[in-house]
Amino acid sequence: MNKEYAVGLDIGGTHITAAIIDITDMKVIDFSLHKESFDSNLPVEEVMTIWEKAIRISIENSKVVNTTGLAVCMPGPFDYTKGVCWIKGQSKYEHFYGLNVRDLFQDKLNLSNDFPILFENDAVCFGKGEVFKDAKNLSKKVMAITLGTGLGACFIDKGESISTGNLVPKDGEIYNLPYKEGIAEDYVSARGLIGGYFALSGKKLNNGLELFNLAKTGDEMAIKVFGKMGEDLAAIVIPWLENFSADSFIIGGKIANASEFFLPVFIKKIKETGSNVTVSVSTDNEIAALLGATSLLYTA
Numbered sequence: 001m002n003k004e005y006a007v008g009l010d011i012g013g014t015h016i017t018a019a020i021i022d023i024t025d026m027k028v029i030d031f032s033l034h035k036e037s038f039d040s041n042l043p044v045e046e047v048m049t050i051w052e053k054a055i056r057i058s059i060e061n062s063k064v065v066n067t068t069g070l071a072v073c074m075p076g077p078f079d080y081t082k083g084v085c086w087i088k089g090q091s092k093y094e095h096f097y098g099l100n101v102r103d104l105f106q107d108k109l110n111l112s113n114d115f116p117i118l119f120e121n122d123a124v125c126f127g128k129g130e131v132f133k134d135a136k137n138l139s140k141k142v143m144a145i146t147l148g149t150g151l152g153a154c155f156i157d158k159g160e161s162i163s164t165g166n167l168v169p170k171d172g173e174i175y176n177l178p179y180k181e182g183i184a185e186d187y188v189s190a191r192g193l194i195g196g197y198f199a200l201s202g203k204k205l206n207n208g209l210e211l212f213n214l215a216k217t218g219d220e221m222a223i224k225v226f227g228k229m230g231e232d233l234a235a236i237v238i239p240w241l242e243n244f245s246a247d248s249f250i251i252g253g254k255i256a257n258a259s260e261f262f263l264p265v266f267i268k269k270i271k272e273t274g275s276n277v278t279v280s281v282s283t284d285n286e287i288a289a290l291l292g293a294t295s296l297l298y299t300a
Contacts, residue, residue, distance in 0.1 A: 005029070005062075006069040006297045007055055008290035010125070013040050013075065013092035013149075016051055017286050018058035020067065021294040026132045028287060032062035040092040044099065048108045055109065069116035070105060071293035073125035080119040118296040123152025124161050124172075128295045129288030130250045131156050143237065143246040146253035146285070148208075151175040151185040155244050159295070167244045179236055187232040190255065196225040212258045223261055230262030234269035241270075241277050252282035 003024050010017040020032040034057045038050045059067065077086040083102030087093045102117045111117070120128075127144030131137040138159050146152035153174040155162045163172030175185040186192055190208040197211055198204055200221045205211055214222035241249060249270075251259065259281045267279055282288055 004297075005064045005067050006071055006294045007058065007067050008071050008073075008294040009051070009055070010073045010122070010286055010289040010293065011051075011075070012122070013090075014038065016054045017290065018054040019287075019290050020058055020062035020064050021071075021290060023068075023294055023297050026291055026295065026298065028290060029062040029064060032058045032064075033286075034058045034061065040096075041094050044095045044104070047093075047096075048104055051105075052108050069118065069294075069297040070109075070111075071296050072101075072105075072117070072119045073122050073289045073293040074101070074119050075122050078119065078121070080121060083117065083119055116297060118293075120161075120293055120296060121152070121154070122146065122289060124154040124163075125289045125292030126152070126252045126282070126285060127154035127156050127250065127288075127292065128159070128161060129290065129292030130252070130282055131159055132291050132295050132298070133288060137248065140247040141245055142248045142250060143241055143244060144250040144252065145174070145233075145237070147188065147233075147251060147255035148253040149190050151188050152253070155240075155246075162244075169240060174236060174240065177236060179232070184232075184236045188229055188236060192232075193225055193229060193255070196228060197222060200225065208255055208258070212261075215258065215261050226258055226261035227265045230265035231269060233262070234266050238270065238273055238275070241275060242273070246277050248278045248280070250280050250282055252285045252288065254285075256281050256285070 003022055006021050006023050008019050008021045015035060015037050017035045020029040022029060034054050036050050036054045084100050085093060085096040088097050105117050123146045126146050130144055131142055142156045144154050155168045155172050162168050169177060177184045179187060193208050193211050194205050211222050215226055
């Protein structure tokens with residue numbers, strides 16, 4: 001069987017990770033993973049030069065001669081079909097607003113008009129990648145979330161992302177679901193954790209990692225805040241796990257690293273509903289995101 005290879009990109013607010021993916025077997029090619037950190041508020045041309053560098057190093061290290069597509073995992077808001085960036089007021093990609101990123105890639109990499117350049121939401125890429133990593137998941141209904149600066153979600157049925165219809169929330173998103181005094185993301189995210197800790201202790205933290213380190217040292221208020229987030233997360237997702245009839249629930253994102261502090265409460269709440277959903281925490285978000293992006297080009 002002829003192998004096909006694609007470039008997979010996981011693009012965040014402060015990093016780009018590139019890898020060459022064997023899209024026949026959905027595997028990352030050895031030595032091809034390359035990461036660059038950068039400031040996404042640099043001028044567009046400077047950002048594109050960094051992206052190009054990551055891609056070229058990845059291709060070089062992979063020893064792959066021909067690639068048949070470019071698949072990009074990208075945060076929103078973004079028009080994933082047309083390739084247009086609509087990110088604004090989020091302290092990232094300020095100069096990219098309204099630009100066609102597909103055209104930018106074509107120009108920078110000298111690609112022909114018919115070379116496939118596909119985009120997908122970062123949470124959907126993560127969820128799809130987790131499904132493709134484990135063949136058993138391809139026959140299942142999976143809800144996956146990413147916990148970080150925001151709250152990402154996706155619903156996947158037999159490898160296909162579902163974002164419309166009565167079984168899932170609008171656009172397959174849960175971050176903006178009404179919850180308590182605001183929306184879900186106000187409570188289940190880095191800012192939710194930091195706000196929760198401030199409410200209890202009067203101390204301002206800079207990020208979720210500081211809270212995690214406090215919890216690890218036995219800070220009772222930090223542990224309590226993570227536990228509360230576990231409760232909130234359960235309250236937010238249980239109705240949709242039931243509605244979607246999910247077999248599996250997968251948690252990813254940076255905050256997933258602190259799962260020891262919120263997962264027990266979360267699982268307890270899930271079990272209280274009588275649910276048999278399998279709950280797991282992803283150990284390699286980045287690989288999952290890259291596989292998920294290139295699953296758009298999957299050829300099996």
